[in-house]
Amino acid sequence: MTSELQVFMLPDLGEGLTEAELVNWLVSVGDEIRVDQPIAEVETAKSMVEVPSPYAGTVTVLHGEPGQTLDVGKPLISVLPVGAEVSTGSTNDTPVVVSTGSTNESPVVEPVETQESGSGNVLIGYGTPGGSGTARRTRAPRTAVEPDAQKAADDLLLLRTRVPGKLGAVISPLVRRMAREHGVDLGNVHGSGDSGLIMRRDVEAVIHPGSRQARSPEVSTGSTTERPESRQARSPEVSTGSTDSRTGLGISSRTPVKGVRKAVAATMSRSRSEIPEATVWVGVDATALVELRAGLKKSDPHTTPGLLAFIARFVTAGLKRFPDLNTRIETADNGAQEIVGFAGINLGFAAQTDRGLMVPSIRNADKLSARELDAEIRRLTAVVREGKATPEQLGSGTFTLNNYGVFGVDGSAAIINHPEVAILGVGRIIDKPWVVDGELAVRKVTELTLTFDHRVCDGGTAAGFLRFVADAIENPGSVLADI
Known part of the structure; x- marks a missing residue:
């Protein structure tokens, strides 16, 4: 056969x-x-x-x-x-x-x-x-x-x-031929290359025991080997060609733009080039929300939602009232455009991972309570940090919530996650002087920033949504009746 x-x-x-x-x-x-x-x-x-x-x-x-x-x-x-x-x-x-x-x-x-x-x-x-x-x-x-x-x-x-x-493997045919001609059993050779790859130097070390230390160490370049001094002579970091012609500075590194970073770059560039965006923001007294959560945590420390889950609940309620921000613009081949609305909300949220910023989305978030939203936020955060998120989990959002307060900043004019039409940012919650009932007091204050596509709505709609979320944070009781 x-x-x-x-x-x-x-x-x-x-x-x-x-x-x-x-x-x-x-x-x-x-x-x-x-x-x-x-x-x-x-x-x-x-x-x-x-x-x-x-x-x-x-x-x-x-x-x-x-x-x-x-x-x-x-x-x-x-x-x-x-x-x-x-x-x-x-x-x-x-x-x-x-x-x-x-x-x-x-x-x-x-x-x-x-x-x-x-x-x-x-x-x-x-x-x-x-x-x-x-x-x-x-x-x-x-x-x-x-x-x-x-x-x-x-x-x-x-x-x-x-x-x-x-783990050891042989890729180069030259290495396999050398092993065959000298009777070397590759199954007993420990590879020194990446992931245990068996290199030429590994086979030579078996053929000529002791010669490995006698020679200068060799560096793999694929199918052949070379001494480090010859490699250093050609290295762009140390050669005269390593100086940037525009700045006159030495080039310290070159990092390929690929994978997730390449996708993020393409999405952000497309967002900037296609979407006429505008930004509105407002300072918010979050004291009532912080105190509400603290009280719930005392009675039930294990299932009390995080602050982001509460805000996510306010966002879904706000999008029901201002559905223009939960849409997408589609352009036909003839250039005609349509604003596409959705019978539901897939709420994306930004999560920092070792592979960069990822935006998984909570499917049908408008049907979930604050506790259920908290559970999904925790689950999806773990999934993306393990690198196990599916394309559907990362590409099905209709609106994005970005908590950049975890980085210790107050505000940011975020870039819309194309093809969505809006993104809401939440800054850090810190003690600030705030006027309450005509008197100065120390309150827990945050800043909300909404960036939106001006093609789908005007400033009045955007401001109405932002004010709704802000009011919910300042007076959370009515919106959170279902938690």
Whole structure:
């Protein structure tokens, strides 16, 4: 039986995304995997997800390295089916085990009918094959020189010397060839590269024990190695070409704009270029709300909502009264525009994470009490900080609430989270002198800032909504009757 490599293409992980960053491999070359086993963690512009394999068998190729951006529809992993053998033929149609980095040409991938079937499980917009699924047969390009059958068999043997589940992996064909020629068992080699990647220096250390310390340490550059002094000579940070031509300052770092940061940049730029925004703000005496929560916490310390949940409850009540701020503008191909209203409120809230600012949304927030809103805020905050939020959780909001007071600031003219039409910011609550009944007193004061799309409403509507929320904070009893 010939080896029909099954090549799994990176699927569309949701909402038509065209690329994803490979964060981490969960399997290694030579591992035996099962259907639906997670094989990689990838980060899209929306979230970080685990990608399951639709195939079972032996991993032969990992098409990419951690940190690399992969295009949707391009190979992610190649799997040799259980029980398959390497073909002994030598024609152009002979399937071979292909490794990334072996040539400058991409492998040719052709569909081939197979009896292998997947589970049919779905991951955000794609399913593993069903009973009549299609696998992939991978062969070398017709213009390339075919490797002989013995070399393919040797390569596969080396792959299978790996201990399943071990982090170490071999990607470079030069490293595998060196190991084969010197009889090195790669399954016993500890890789010094990222995620346990076995480098050339690791194999050389086995071939020539003790020589590793005698030589200057080497630095991996992919398929070859070099000494640090030669790398330093070319490093842009230390060379004469590292000076910025405009400022005359040295360039200390370059950080690619990708993943979540790339998505945020695109959304903010689009918001600024498309939305004629305006901002209104007001100072609010939050003493009554703070005292109300303190009293509730004394009687029920475990289920008392946080202040943000109370304000979220005021916001949903305000949006019911001023629904223009809970809309979206859609533009048709002919340029005609419509203001789209919604039968419900999906309240987004800004949450700071290690991956940047994320805005998950609470579905049907207008139907929830303050306690229920508090539970959802806590749950979704944990989800986004773990990098497990789905595109639906991050992209379905109709209005955003931003508590920038946690950063110790009073106000901010926020950028609207496109395609929404408004965002409400809440500053820190601090003691300030405040006039109450004609007398000066120390009160708990915060500032509310509303940025809105002037195309959907005028200043009167925006001010009416902002005043409603402010009044609710100052006199919370009536709005919170359902908590």
